[in-house]
Amino acid sequence: MGVFKDGLGAFKGAKELGDYHGGMPSMGGAFKDVIAVTDDRGQNEILRSGTPAKARVLGFALPVPDDRFAMQIELDVIPPEGDPYPVNHVFPTARMKAPLSVGMEVPIKISATDPLQVAVQWDALQGSIAASGGDMAAVTQGLANTYQGTADAAGRAYLADQQSAAAAAKPAEASAADPAERMKKAQQLFDAGLISAEEFEAKRQEILGAI
Amino acid sequence: MADETRAGFAVPGAPDSFLAAFKAAPPQFLVDGGYRLVDESYESLVYEANATTTFTKLSTFGFAKTLYKLVFTFRDAGADSTGRQHTAVTVIGQAREGTRQALAQYARAASQVDG
Numbered sequence: 001m002g003v004f005k006d007g008l009g010a011f012k013g014a015k016e017l018g019d020y021h022g023g024m025p026s027m028g029g030a031f032k033d034v035i036a037v038t039d040d041r042g043q044n045e046i047l048r049s050g051t052p053a054k055a056r057v058l059g060f061a062l063p064v065p066d067d068r069f070a071m072q073i074e075l076d077v078i079p080p081e082g083d084p085y086p087v088n089h090v091f092p093t094a095r096m097k098a099p100l101s102v103g104m105e106v107p108i109k110i111s112a113t114d115p116l117q118v119a120v121q122w123d124a125l126q127g128s129i130a131a132s133g134g135d136m137a138a139v140t141q142g143l144a145n146t147y148q149g150t151a152d153a154a155g156r157a158y159l160a161d162q163q164s165a166a167a168a169a170k171p172a173e174a175s176a177a178d179p180a181e182r183m184k185k186a187q188q189l190f191d192a193g194l195i196s197a198e199e200f201e202a203k204r205q206e207i208l209g210a211i
Numbered sequence: 212m213a214d215e216t217r218a219g220f221a222v223p224g225a226p227d228s229f230l231a232a233f234k235a236a237p238p239q240f241l242v243d244g245g246y247r248l249v250d251e252s253y254e255s256l257v258y259e260a261n262a263t264t265t266f267t268k269l270s271t272f273g274f275a276k277t278l279y280k281l282v283f284t285f286r287d288a289g290a291d292s293t294g295r296q297h298t299a300v301t302v303i304g305q306a307r308e309g310t311r312q313a314l315a316q317y318a319r320a321a322s323q324v325d326g
Contacts, residue, residue, distance in 0.1 A: 121252050124251070131299065
């Protein structure tokens with residue numbers, strides 16, 4: 001009797017644990033996941049028949065909403081002929097064999113039927129990364145490209161603000177430092193009765209003394 | 212993987228022309244190792260060989276397959292003191308001992324080629 005009770009308890013415990021992690025997957029759900037992971041989403045066909053080209057990575061690899069098995073990344077495709085153009089490249093996560101970092105040049109193939117469809121040549125990319133110093137160097141360079149760029153932009157904005165503030169303050173400072181202007185201002189204050197004759201005389205002596 | 216391979220050497224010549232010559236006439240060790248060209252990019256050639264052992268074939272009833280890849284990347288290595296351009300060749304992938312030794316011999320010979 002105790003064995004059955006323990007077994008039932010273990011079963012309930014497993015179900016509670018499964019529910020806590022989002023529910024136990026059904027057999028059908030598990031098979032769907034396996035199929036989704038193995039789905040190459042047309043990448044192999046592009047790699048077989050596409051046109052070799054290169055692309056530059058413009059951003060970070062990000063998850064695709066409502067798609068657990070794909071990532072997306074902004075690429076600037078540089079075709080063998082014609083102008084570069086941007087592409088939001090969606091690829092199966094399971095196919096990702098190498099890091100993609102901002103600013104990196106990536107070997108790709110362009111679909112023969114749709115130029116917006118591309119496939120990264122992961123093996124060739126691994127070779128390119130090795131030739132550039134390895135994965136760590138690629139990632140470090142990507143971080144440098146990202147954050148130096150940000151710092152540069154922020155620094156440029158800060159300097160621009162400082163320069164414009166300095167330029168705006170300069171006429172005021174110049175006029176404030178000009179004795180004739182200061183004398184005129186003191187005279188206006190005296191004429192308006194805001195300062196006494198003594199105060200005006202003291203101010204006049206101060207301005208004259210500063211010349 | 213036990214047969215991981217990584218090598219780098221410089222050869223005389225421009226990357227584009229060396230890549231084209233390499234592709235047109237692959238070194239003998241690639242042919243002997245059963246490697247065939249499966250992909251190429253603007254600066255790389257990707258070779259692949261079936262390295263499945265007999266034991267693996269028997270024990271998995273022929274379902275399992277072991278593929279070895281060798282990726283050759285060709286980049287400009289600048290010019291030497293005489294002004295001659297060189298190409299830096301980087302090799303990564305997997306190869307058996309015999310292929311690795313042949314690759315090392317090829318690298319030594321190609322680095323010394325005067326031409």
